[in-house]
Every structure is written in structure tokens, then in C-alpha cells.
Amino acid sequence: MNPAARTHDDVTPPTQSAVQLAGGEPFLVRDKPVPVPGEHQILGRVECVGLCWSDVKLRRQFEQHVRKGPVLRDAWLRDVPSYVPGRLPAVPGHEAVLRVVAVGSAVTGAVVGGRYVVQPDFRDLPTAHSNGAFGYNFEGGLQQYVLLDERVVLAAEGRSHLLPAPGTAAASQLALVEPWACVEHAFAARERRRLRSGGTVLVAGAGDAGGLDLSASGRVLCTTPHPGMTAVDPAALAPRSVDDLLYHGSDAAELERLMPLMANGGLVLVATGGRRFGRPVDLSVGRVHYGGLRIAATTSDDLADALAGIPATGTPREGAHVTVVGAGGPMGVMTMVRAILASRPAVAGSGPAALVEGAVRNPARAAALRRRVARAAAEHGVEVRLFDPRTERPRGPVDHCFLMAPVPGLIGTAIEDAAEGGVIDVFAGIAEDVPVDLDTYAAKRLHLTGTSGSAVGDMRAVLAEVAAGRLDTNLPVGAVSGMAGALDALDAVRDRAIPGKVVVYPALDDLPLLDLAALVARHPGIGPLLEDGNWSGPAERELLRLAARR
Incomplete structure (x- = not known):
């Protein structure tokens, strides 16, 4: 151990078990060296x-993933052993809680013995298409010990990506704060409803700026001459150099040529003036999720109409009819619960009650989902309906649709089902170019939104709910595993073989993958400790106690 490092009383072993990805295929190693923390580094035992x-x-x-690319200007990172961009073998697992066992002499933001939840989105470290992230281009938590560098996890605003965690909470509750925070981020995200200050505006098509205020814009370009604007050939513009596209018209091919110019966080406003595109338009819908791109459209001549249709936040409006597509998966369960908590209760005389629907194909997942959301629905007086999307449709026009499955065709179905002014949240990342019925989209004045990951504030909000006992993050858990079952667990997630979330306890070296029923069959004493059949803190403590006896 580095003599400059401050260490915990526990003896850290020289090697550990870990899952690694190389070329995309996972393998389990039993002799990965446990790193020695350098001056700015933190060694955590993954709980x-x-x-x-x-x-x-x-x-x-693998290396094509937007978060596996190298950090821009990364020379200072090359001496950090856990920085693994590009083709370097990766350790996955971005939903983690750890206990610090050693820190370097210069570390000030973490204490030995401290318990922390990792916020994995290192947004201060941009890559070509995204940002640095724990479990991607930095080694993640699917190992027994993980090395972090304080210069990475300390955000520019002075906020740490290591969030102090309550010592009384179950490890699984804390590990699952991260996915719940991704759902929270989708609900809490604030939408941009004005042109970007200091940004680049491109006016294209048959009209002008349509009365929008361009005074705060840094550069105003146009494809056809307009007074006070700089005429340009769009082909001469660099990709991702435009912050706001103001498009009048209905030329699908022209709009498709302009879409690659949009920067991350860009805003596309379309005014068709009553004309029709006549065919689906290939839009960069994948960048709605990964790059914060937004597309608003109107059938009028007034671009301000399109801008006015953008909602303030990602939270469904009060009394909304919400549909969660892919509701049977773990993130779907969380979104169903979050939608129920945000919905208007069915109280006489208070207006229409909210309806939260879940589209689920798998009967076993549907049964598990119904059980998991029953208490929240009853407590909040919200109607819940589950349906099989292969044979049924939502009950009437949908105000807010969450797409939890990465299936491009779901965009078209969501547009068909949407109510006027509806919101479609592309929660799951999908292919970048997706043909969209922009004629129906404009006629209904719909809004595509989407977020990726979470921010530190979202994690803090969820942690506070967990600490106060108002949110049970264990609700989606369907199976547990130790390192012996980690590869099977990854396969089960890939194959959607478990109706729920899989949590891995790296310290349990020889525990195979077990769904909750199989776990209770093996250890009957755990059964009574489940809460309404769901994983719980007492069940976790009993599992760890049993493992310690072996």
C-alpha cells in the first residue's frame, strides 16, 4: 500500500474478482489486481x-458506445489506471454503492470508512458525442474493489459525484438510487423554450424568423437572403454547429439535410404553413435521448406556435393520461411508480382522475408489475391499467408517453396514440435516424423529449426520499447474485429473463444468480423478510449473514 495513502483497518487483498468487457464480450477474472490509490485517488469496496x-x-x-470514447483533452487522465476509453477492457456497472477503504494523501472529498453512492455521469468530462461515465470509459462497479480519481469525481461546481449514503440503508437500496435518479431526471428536466442566448440560428425554407426575437442570438444565418441575416450555403456549415433551426416549409429532403447541423441541446422549430411533407421524415431522434435535441412543429405559418407547444418540464401535467411502453422492465416499473406519485388522485369533485397505463407483453412481468405498483396506486388513488400492446391499445388519446424500449417503430405508434399537445419521452436510447410522420406530429403539436442519465441533484433528491422512508428503491428487484453468477446475470438482462432488476453483491464470491423464488427455496428464512414479496433490507442482511457463516 502506498505509504502516502490513508487506509481503513480492513486488510485489502492483492487481487479480486471482476467482470471485464473486451471487444464487447464479458468474462470473469479471479485475479485482477486491487489497485493502490495514488495521491488523488480513492479505493472503494463495492457493496x-x-x-x-x-x-x-x-x-x-463496446468502443462504438457514445460513452466509451476518449475524453477530449485527456492527457492528464492517462495515468489514471481506471480510465479505459476506446478498446481498452472495461468493467461495467454504473449503479453502485461503495465503502472507502483507502485514499491518497491529497484526497479531501472522501473519508476512509465512508459510504458513498456513485453518480456516474461525469458531465464535466466531454467526449466527442457524450461525456465520461463510471462503468463506461471509467471502470465501474462490477468488481470487488474500484479505483476513483478525485479530480474526476469532483464536479466543476465543487459538487462531488460521491454522495454520502446513510449507513442504515440496505446496499441494494443505495445502488438503485442511480436508476431511480434517471427517472427523476426525466421528470425534473427543464425544457428550453426560447432561442439560445449567444447561439447560432439558421433560418431555412420559405419563410423568415416569423416574429421570433433574435436579438440575443450570437449569429443569425439564413439559406435564402433576409435583411439583417447572413446568407450561407448549409453545405458549408460544420456538423453540429447550429443551436436553433427555424424551418418554414414541407420539403422532407431539405429538412433531412439540415438535421446533421444541429448541436447537442439544439432546438428545431418547424412551421409547415398548412403544407404537408407527404412522407415520413428521417429525424435524429436518437439524439433526442443522448444529445438533448428537441423538435417542435406547427401547421401554422408562425414559428412561435411551435415554440409555445414545448412544455416547461418533463413531468406529466396534472390529471394526464400517461402510458409507459415497456413497463414490465426495471426502468418501466420505476417510471410507473414515479408517474403514479406525480398523478392527480381520484378524489370526488377534484376533476378527472389520472390514468397510468403500462404496456407489457410478458404475462409474468405484467403480474410482477401489478404487484409492485399496487400499494402506490391505492395510496394515491390513481387508476392503473396494464395491457398487451400486441392485442390492445391505450384507453383513449395519450397525454404523456414514456418509451422504455429501444425500438424505433414505437415512435410511430406513440404519435398515432398521442392526444393533441401530447409529449413523447424517448427514455430508451434508439437509432439516430428514425422516420417520423411529421405531418401528424405538427397537426397534433406534439413534443419529443428525452434525457440520458442523471445529474447530481437528481441523485440527492432520490437519496433524500430513501433516507426519509418515502421511496422503496428495492421495488424492481427480481434477482440477486454474487460474482459467481455475474456473467449469467448479464445474460439474463440481455435476454430479459428476469422480471425485474438484478443486483450483484461482489463480496459474495460464490453466490450464483437466483431469482427471489429460487433464493427463498434455497434459504427459506429469507422468505418472511420480503416485503409484499419484494426484496428488502432485512432480506439483504439475512443473505449477507448466511454468506458470512460459510
Whole structure:
């Protein structure tokens, strides 16, 4: 151990068990060296890590994943052993809670013995298409010990990506704060409802700025001459150099040529003036999720109409009819619960009650979902309906649709089902170019939104709910595992074989993957400790106690 490091009383072993991805295929190593923390580094023992569909996407895409790329201007990172961009073998697992066992001499933001939840989105470290992230281009938590660098986890605003965690909470509760925070981020995200101050505006098509105030814009360009604007050939503009696109018209090919110019966080306003595109338009819908791109449209001549249709936040409006597509998966369960908590209760005389629907194909997942959301629905007086989307449709026009499955075709179905002024949240990352019926989209004045990951504030909000006992993050858990079952667990997530979330306890080296029924069959004493059949803190403590006896 580095003599400059401050260490915990526990003896840290020289090697550990870990899952690694190389070329996209996972393998289990039993002799990965436990790193020695350098001057600015933190060594944590991983208590629990949740598995996520994003781990499957990393497995499939590996170095092509937007968060596996190198950090821009990364020379200072090359001496950090846990920085693994590009083709370097990765350790997945971004939903983690850890206990610090050693820190370097210069570390001030973490204490030995402290318990922390990791906020994995290192937004201060941009890559070409996204940002640095724990479990992607930095090693994640699917190992027994993980090394973090304080210069990475300390955000520019002075906020740490290591959030102090209550010592009384179950490890699984804390590990699952991260996915719940992703749902919280989707609800809490504030939408941009004005042109970007100091940004680049491109006016294209048959009209002008349509009365929008361009005075705060840094640069105003146009494809056809307009007074006070600089005429340009769009082909001469660099990709992702436009913050706001103001488009009048209905030329699908022209709009498709302009879409690659949009920067992350860009805003596309379309006014068709009553004309029709006549065919689906390939829009960069994948960047709605990963890049914060927003598209608003109107059939009028007034671009301000399109801008006015953008909602203030991602929270469904009061009394909204909400549909969660792919509700049977772990993130779907969380979104169903969050939608129920945000909905208007069915109280006589208070207006229409909210309806929260879940589209679920798998009967076992539907049964598990019904059980998991029953208490929240009853307590909040919200009607819940589950349906099989292969044979049924939502009960009437949908005000707010969450798309939890990465299936491009779901965009078209959501547009068909949407109510006027409806919101479609592309929660799951999908292919970048998706044909969209922009004629119906404009006629209904719909809004595509989407977020990726979470922010530190979202994690803090969820942690506060957990600490206060108002949110049970264990609701989605369907199976547990130790390192012996970690590869099976990754396969189960990929194959959607478990009706719920899988949590891994790295310290349990020889525990195979077990769904809750199989776990109770093996250890009957755990059964009475489940809460309404769901994983719980007492059940976790009993599992760890039993493991310690072996």
C-alpha cells in the first residue's frame, strides 16, 4: 500500500474478482489486481451494484458506445489506471454503492470508512458525442474493489459525484438510487423554450424568423437572403454547429439535410404553413435521448406556435393520461411508480382522475408489475391499467408517453396514440435516424423529449426520499447474485429473463444468480423478510449473514 495513502483497518487483498468487457464480450477474472490509490485517488469496496440495459448496450457496441470514447483533452487522465476509453477492457456497472477503504494523501472529498453512492455521469468530462461515465470509459462497479480519481469525481461546481449514503440503508437500496435518479431526471428536466442566448440560428425554407426575437442570438444565418441575416450555403456549415433551426416549409429532403447541423441541446422549430411533407421524415431522434435535441412543429405559418407547444418540464401535467411502453422492465416499473406519485388522485369533485397505463407483453412481468405498483396506486388513488400492446391499445388519446424500449417503430405508434399537445419521452436510447410522420406530429403539436442519465441533484433528491422512508428503491428487484453468477446475470438482462432488476453483491464470491423464488427455496428464512414479496433490507442482511457463516 502506498505509504502516502490513508487506509481503513480492513486488510485489502492483492487481487479480486471482476467482470471485464473486451471487444464487447464479458468474462470473469479471479485475479485482477486491487489497485493502490495514488495521491488523488480513492479505493472503494463495492457493496452492491445493479445491472442495467445500458450494460447490454455497452456489451453490444463496446468502443462504438457514445460513452466509451476518449475524453477530449485527456492527457492528464492517462495515468489514471481506471480510465479505459476506446478498446481498452472495461468493467461495467454504473449503479453502485461503495465503502472507502483507502485514499491518497491529497484526497479531501472522501473519508476512509465512508459510504458513498456513485453518480456516474461525469458531465464535466466531454467526449466527442457524450461525456465520461463510471462503468463506461471509467471502470465501474462490477468488481470487488474500484479505483476513483478525485479530480474526476469532483464536479466543476465543487459538487462531488460521491454522495454520502446513510449507513442504515440496505446496499441494494443505495445502488438503485442511480436508476431511480434517471427517472427523476426525466421528470425534473427543464425544457428550453426560447432561442439560445449567444447561439447560432439558421433560418431555412420559405419563410423568415416569423416574429421570433433574435436579438440575443450570437449569429443569425439564413439559406435564402433576409435583411439583417447572413446568407450561407448549409453545405458549408460544420456538423453540429447550429443551436436553433427555424424551418418554414414541407420539403422532407431539405429538412433531412439540415438535421446533421444541429448541436447537442439544439432546438428545431418547424412551421409547415398548412403544407404537408407527404412522407415520413428521417429525424435524429436518437439524439433526442443522448444529445438533448428537441423538435417542435406547427401547421401554422408562425414559428412561435411551435415554440409555445414545448412544455416547461418533463413531468406529466396534472390529471394526464400517461402510458409507459415497456413497463414490465426495471426502468418501466420505476417510471410507473414515479408517474403514479406525480398523478392527480381520484378524489370526488377534484376533476378527472389520472390514468397510468403500462404496456407489457410478458404475462409474468405484467403480474410482477401489478404487484409492485399496487400499494402506490391505492395510496394515491390513481387508476392503473396494464395491457398487451400486441392485442390492445391505450384507453383513449395519450397525454404523456414514456418509451422504455429501444425500438424505433414505437415512435410511430406513440404519435398515432398521442392526444393533441401530447409529449413523447424517448427514455430508451434508439437509432439516430428514425422516420417520423411529421405531418401528424405538427397537426397534433406534439413534443419529443428525452434525457440520458442523471445529474447530481437528481441523485440527492432520490437519496433524500430513501433516507426519509418515502421511496422503496428495492421495488424492481427480481434477482440477486454474487460474482459467481455475474456473467449469467448479464445474460439474463440481455435476454430479459428476469422480471425485474438484478443486483450483484461482489463480496459474495460464490453466490450464483437466483431469482427471489429460487433464493427463498434455497434459504427459506429469507422468505418472511420480503416485503409484499419484494426484496428488502432485512432480506439483504439475512443473505449477507448466511454468506458470512460459510
